[in-house]
Amino acid sequence: MKVLIIYYTQSGNTMKIAKCIGRGARDAGAEVKVVRLKDADYEMLKDYDLIGLGSPTWKADTPNMHAFIDKMPDQGGKHCFAFNTHGTLPHLYFPIVIPNLKSRGFLPIGYKGWYGDVNMPGMPKPYYTMGHPDQQDLDEAFAFGREMAENSAKIAAGDTGLIYPDPEINDKVLEQALLCSNMLLSPTNPQGAFIRDPEKCHYPKCHVCMDNCTMGYIDLSRDPQVFGNRGDRCDDCHECSYCFMICPFGAIHTEDPQQFERDRGVRHKNFEVMLDRDEAEGTFRRHIPADEVGFDTPYIYWHPERPYLKVPRDKGGLDD
Ligand SMILES: Cc1cc2nc3c(=O)[nH]c(=O)nc-3n(C[C@H](O)[C@H](O)[C@H](O)COP(=O)(O)O)c2cc1C
Ligand code: SF4
Ligand code: SF4
Structure with missing residues (x-):
């Protein structure tokens, strides 16, 4: 087989x-x-x-x-x-x-x-x-x-x-379909548009965002360059934030980072109920007690250095 x-x-x-x-x-x-x-x-x-x-x-x-x-x-x-x-x-x-x-x-x-x-x-x-x-x-x-x-x-x-x-x-x-359709039907994505600062961008020496864009959407070799989203869900960018997270030089930002703050805590009430249920059913194990979840430290504040997230080093295969 x-x-x-x-x-x-x-x-x-x-x-x-x-x-x-x-x-x-x-x-x-x-x-x-x-x-x-x-x-x-x-x-x-x-x-x-x-x-x-x-x-x-x-x-x-x-x-x-x-x-x-x-x-x-x-x-x-x-x-x-x-x-x-x-x-x-x-x-x-x-x-x-x-x-x-x-x-x-x-x-x-x-x-x-x-x-x-x-x-x-x-x-x-x-x-x-x-x-x-x-x-x-x-x-x-x-x-x-x-x-x-x-x-x-x-x-x-x-x-x-x-x-x-x-x-x-x-x-x-x-x-969950109701929760997700609520997010999907929102006419703008939560963090606004991703913006690349040409002054900070090291292309063509760096092409990390191009190589790893989830949708293969970024193309800085074209004229005009293709990058990021317009924040209105009308292009191929799926607003996953990956380019923003992995840019080694902090050249990508969002138009309204404060939006993250506003979202804090609201939908988490739903999450807690669902996790309690899964824990009771034995499919989820808490390694972090609920009261230690970092509402005051969203990922990008908890992890302020750049890149925020490193691309996993992986070439496929079984044994590494
Ligand atoms: C853009 C994005 C959207 C996500 N949406 C969901 C979601 O709808 N439901 C969910 O359970 N987890 C969601 N997650 C969490 C991921 O599914 C979870 O962290 C996953 O383990 C990541 O896998 P990876 O490390 O292989 O990328 C999302 C994560 C990202 C980055
Ligand atoms: S990852 Fe950052 S520095 Fe590298 S090409 Fe993309 S925007 Fe420019
Ligand atoms: S947010 Fe995701 S899909 Fe959109 S350009 Fe960045 S990496 Fe590509």
């Missing part, structure tokens, strides 16, 4: 999980390749029996993984599984992603998500989910990888009862 795992990661959580899933599948006897989304292409899918696709959770899923799936040629019933890491709004991901995978002709045989620390400019630091993925998460990812490789072989031999049931559209999904 040959297993290909394709993942996207911004701050490293999904990368850790992807590699543990890969090791688990290898432990079950599979030949495994783990690649970053930016190194994946549709041609390589043909060489594998089972494809794993994973990303962080953003609103419902992640726009670049979504685009990769949307444009995929029909997979003719090939087995796949989906995985993610997430913060405090995890429940929309699989109800969106599993039908998308089916629409590309995949047979999704399983799916699983894990909590991950959250690194966003205006989010509290420490965040509720700091410390995840923890060792238990990594062990579960290993076991999930084993399970997927073993199940795929059994399902191919006729044991279709092992296919996970479709994700439920339950109250948790609907509750």
Whole structure:
């Protein structure tokens, strides 16, 4: 059995999980390749029996993984599984992603998500989910990888009862759909437009934002240069803030950083209720007590040096 795992990661959580899933599948006897989304292409899918696709959770899923799936040629019933890491709004991901995978002709045989620390400019630091993925998460990812490789072989031999049931559209999904649609329908993104200061920018010596823009949207080699968003949701930028977070020279700022401050504390009441529930159900472990969550220290104040966030050093593969 040959297993290909394709993942996207911004701050490293999904990368850790992807590699543990890969090791688990290898432990079950599979030949495994783990690649970053930016190194994946549709041609390589043909060489594998089972494809794993994973990303962080953003609103419902992640726009670049979504685009990769949307444009995929029909997979003719090939087995796949989906995985993610997430913060405090995890429940929309699989109800969106599993039908998308089916629409590309995949047979999704399983799916699983894990909590991950959250690194966003205006989010509290420490965040509720700091410390995840923890060792238990990594062990579960290993076991999930084993399970997927073993199940795929059994399902191919006729044991279709092992296919996970479709994700439920339950109250948790609907509750988060309301929260997310409220954010999505807002005509402007919370931090306003991203602005690049040409005086501080070191292009062409530096091209970190171009190489790592989530949507492959930034292109400083063009005339006029393509950068950032207009803050009105009318372009290809998905307002993920990554360019702002990773610019080594502080050349990117937002038009209204105070906006982060205004947002503080409001939606967190919802998050606390949801996390208490997941803790009671055993899917979430608190490494940070609720009263130590850093409402007074949003990420960019807690971590003032530049870059705010380092791009994970990763070339794909299984063993590093
Ligand atoms: C732009 C952005 C949007 C996010 N949206 C969500 C979300 O809607 N729901 C959620 O549970 N977590 C959300 N998160 C948190 C990430 O899913 C979580 O931190 C994840 O573990 C990051 O994975 P990575 O380290 O592989 O990039 C978001 C993070 C970012 C940066
Ligand atoms: S990361 Fe910053 S310094 Fe580098 S090219 Fe982008 S804006 Fe310029
Ligand atoms: S916020 Fe920056 S990194 Fe994210 S999609 Fe927009 S331009 Fe790309």
